[in-house]
Amino acid sequence: MSDTPVASYSKTQIWLHWSIAALILVQFVAPDGMQHVWRAFRRGQEVSPSDVPLAYMHVVIGLTVLTLAAWRLWLRIARGVPPVSGMEHPALRLLARATHFVIYALIFIVPLAGAVAWFLGVSAAAQVHVLGQNVLLYIVLLHTAGALFQHFVFKTDVLRRMLAFRQA
Template identity: 75%
Template structure:
């Protein structure tokens, strides 16, 4: 299904999830300290506990918003690609999007499994997934900038328009 443009909700979800993930990347120290203390059988520092719970809540929020976003994508569709890029770049963009979607589910789910089910292997998946997500998001940003400044397509502007649809 293809839409003429992204809906206002799709755009807000894109940027909301991006903001939550950025916060998670920048403010994960409290969770790391609590997790490390937990794994060693030690008491966590009192100041780290609220940060750990914030990390859990924001991670679950990413999961809920990502589910909503994927549902909208499936039911409403997305605008067609610009068609200006080489087929190899289109394939790279599709692969990057698929990987981002997979990781915005895998990372919170593995984090929740590590936290709530106390599965250390899930913690490893969480950390590795988080690191891969960082690099794929950077690739995604680079692709959007190439689309905008080199190919002069409308791709980036479509995700910046907050019009009602």
């Protein structure tokens, strides 16, 4: 990583941010197929043929999130990110840093736990997966509220930086 801070996020960083967000949103609004298949599997019951494609879609999207998250983290380390505005109270900067850390951790933990549950049949991993996805939902809501607070109250460019494609 360069010692000189970058002025903006790259197009790839922005694309990865919104792609991961969209894929996670799909996972939250369409989990039924996976839930039905998992319950049937755990109970030794017949799986409904209509649920199987949705379950596989859930697995593929989860593994895609994991892959994109690795790429995103690599870019963050290799390229860096723009500095924060400096207008916030140090406690808010700490909260933002902690929120980002938890989001990054969960976009790895949740799909990894799901994969272990699905491919190895480990129930404890399924519990970690469900708990992690619930925590992720609340942390993402906090992250969104923080970005909106930055934009509308502090009048910083934090939200605009992640919406505008400024450079490669």
